[in-house]
Amino acid sequence: xxxxxxxxxxxxxxxxxxxxxxxxxxxxxxxxxxxxxxxxxxxxxxxxxxxxxxxxxxxxxxxxxxxxxxxxxxxxxxxxxxxxxxxxxxxxxxxxxxxxxxxxxxxxxxxxxxxxxxxxxxxxxxxxxxxxxxxxxxxxxxxxxxxxxxxxxxxxxxxxxxxxxxxxxxxxxxxxxxxxxxxxxxxxxxxxxxxxxxxxxxxxxxxxxxxxxxxxxxxxxxxxxxxxxxxxxxxxxxxxxxxxxxxxxxxxxxxxxxxxxxxxxxxxxxxxxxxxxxxxxxxxxxxxxxxxxxxxxxxxxxxxxxxxxxxxxxxxxxxxxxxxxxxxxxxxxxxxxxxxxxxxxxxxxxxxxxxx
Numbered sequence: 017x018x019x020x021x022x023x024x025x026x027x028x029x030x031x032x033x034x035x036x037x038x039x040x041x042x043x044x045x046x047x048x049x050x051x052x053x054x055x056x057x058x059x060x061x062x063x064x065x066x067x068x069x070x071x072x073x074x075x076x077x078x079x080x081x082x083x084x085x086x087x088x089x090x091x092x093x094x095x096x097x098x099x100x101x102x103x104x105x106x107x108x109x110x111x112x113x114x115x116x117x118x119x120x121x122x123x124x125x126x127x128x129x130x131x132x133x134x135x136x137x138x139x140x141x142x143x144x145x146x147x148x149x150x151x152x153x154x155x156x157x158x159x160x161x162x163x164x165x166x167x168x169x170x171x172x173x174x175x176x177x178x179x180x181x182x183x184x185x186x187x188x189x190x191x192x193x194x195x196x197x198x199x200x201x202x203x204x205x206x207x208x209x210x211x212x213x214x215x216x217x218x219x220x221x222x223x224x225x226x227x228x229x230x231x232x233x234x235x236x237x238x239x240x241x242x243x244x245x246x247x248x249x250x251x252x253x254x255x256x257x258x259x260x261x262x263x264x265x266x267x268x269x270x271x272x273x274x275x276x277x278x279x280x281x282x283x284x285x286x287x288x289x290x291x292x293x294x295x296x297x298x299x300x301x302x303x304x305x306x307x308x309x310x311x312x313x314x315x316x317x318x319x320x321x322x323x324x325x326x327x328x329x330x331x332x333x334x335x336x337x338x339x340x341x342x343x344x345x346x347x348x349x350x351x352x353x354x355x356x357x358x359x360x361x362x363x364x365x366x367x368x369x370x371x372x
Contacts, residue, residue, distance in 0.1 A: 046343045049369045053352035054079045054114070054259070058098060062106040065354035070108060073365050079156060079348060082113040082144055085137065087120045094121045094133050096140050102148045111150055113141055116158045122165035122172070130168060134175040138187070145188035154194040155180065156219065161203075166211040173197065173214050198259070201225060201245035204252055218254045219348060222332070223261035228277065230269050232296075236261050236322045239331050246339040258336060259348040260368070262356045264323030268311065278311060280355050283321045285309070292319070326360055333371045344372060 051073040060080060062070075070078070083099040096115075115137060125133065145152060157176070161169040173195065180189050199218040203210040225241045226233060233241070266278035266285065278285075283300075286292045291308065292300040298321040302313040336344075347369045 049257075049344045049347045049372055050074070050076050051365045051369055052077045052079060052346045052348040054081070054348060054350040056081045056351045057353075058100060060100055060102045060106065062108070063354050065357055066352055067106070069352070069357050069365070072362075075108060077110055077112050077154070077346065078108055078352070079112045079114050082115055083140060085115060085117040085121055085133065087118060087124050092124070093129065094125055096137060099140060099144060102144075104148050107148055107150065109150075110153060112154045112156055113144070113152055114156045114158055115141075117169075117172075119160055119162060119165055119169075122159075122161065122168040125168065127168070127171060130172050131175055134172060134179055137176070138179045142188045151188050151190060152193065153190040154196065155189065156196045156198065157215075158198040160198075160200055161210070161213075163209045163211070170211065170214055177214070196257075199252075199254070199256065201242070205245045205248050207248065207252060212254055215254070217257060218252075219257045219259050220249075221259045221350075222336070223259070223350065228267060228274065230267070230272060230274060230320065232320075234322050234324075236263070236265075237324050237328065237332065239328075239335065242332070243335060246335060249336075249339040250341055256340070256342075256344065257346045257348060258344045259350055260329070260332070261324050262349045262360065263351055263353070264321065264356070264359070267320040267322065268313070269318040269320060270314065270316075275317070276311065278309070278319065280353065281309060281319075281321075282323045282355075282359060286319055286321065298322070323359065326364055329368050330371070333368065337372060347372070 052075070053070070055078055081100060083096045085094055085096050087094050121133070122130075141155070144150075155176075157173060159169055177195055180187065180193050180195065183189070183191075194217060195215045196217045196219055197213040197215045199213075199220050201220070201222070204220065222242070223236050225238055225245075226235045228235045264280065264282035266281040268275040268278055283298060285308070286300040287294075289303075291302065291304065291306060291313075293303050295301050295318070300319045300321070302315055302317040302319075305312075305314050307313075349365065
């Protein structure tokens with residue numbers, strides 16, 4: 017136990033040193049955050065647009081979804097699924113693996129099963145890394161835990177921490193690897209109920225702020241909605257980075273009911289006047305029956321587009337600065353994709369982080 021405590025104390029000291037160095041320049045001024053991205057595709061294959069953006073923004077970390085963990089009803093067990101595949105020629109460094117865990121996993125498993133899940137997860141992380149000769153210095157877990165599942169989720173994180181530190185099975189993580197966890201706005205607003213994950217750092221996911229509805233409110237980002245959660249942000253005890261949305265989708269509506277979500281389809285997809293007519297800002301109505309991008313539209317179907325334009329980032333950043341006096345070390349944009357990137361100007365990412 018003494019050895020573990022000393023190791024954790026060393027890690028804390030190292031991270032504190034890194035943060036202190038980052039926050040203080042020779043003139044005593046805070047440095048601006050650096051630009052990072054999430055990469056959330058099943059196959060890691062960067063196109064020329066994505067590579068150019070990474071190079072232009074002097075990428076320091078790319079957060080790559082490695083796999084999901086879901087609960088399988090048939091076997092009554094949790095298992096990693098849909099592991100990422102890599103094309104070796106496109107690999108950039110450093111990469112931070114991200115593991116998405118369904119909250120239901122912790123609703124169903126006991127501590128013994130969770131311990132086994134940690135083993136399976138670390139083995140798969142190492143297998144993926146070894147397949148492309150990657151050594152990682154950080155790992156992130158993405159889970160929208162609840163008050164009921166917090167004890168089991170935090171136990172999962174603690175066991176994962178120990179496995180990484182032990183470098184079992186020829187581990188592919190560096191010494192003192194940083195463990196981070198995603199944090200949702202409701203967990204910021206109610207920290208006493210939600211609890212604090214036992215990790216080195218959190219990443220506040222500043223998007224997906226409400227239910228997907230047919231009304232005019234944008235579920236990805238709405239300033240009024242966000243302000244309801246920010247009053248507790250400055251008091252949050254876990255060091256935070258920030259994740260901001262650059263993705264978009266359409267909400268397919270028929271007879272006032274949501275039919276499906278049209279991922280990665282922004283307003284540009286619905287400007288063909290032979291297919292749609294604009295009926296309001298970011299709303300379109302089908303004028304004929306047709307298939308588009310694999311989706312079927314009937315006459316009269318509506319699409320509500322939710323996307324975040326460049327102008328919306330100014331109030332977003334202003335609110336975050338007001339309620340979080342500490343400096344974010346990095347701004348992680350979700351997600352790296354040529355379609356998303358094409359909606360923004362060449363200097364958008366640097367201008368956004370410079371505003372913090």
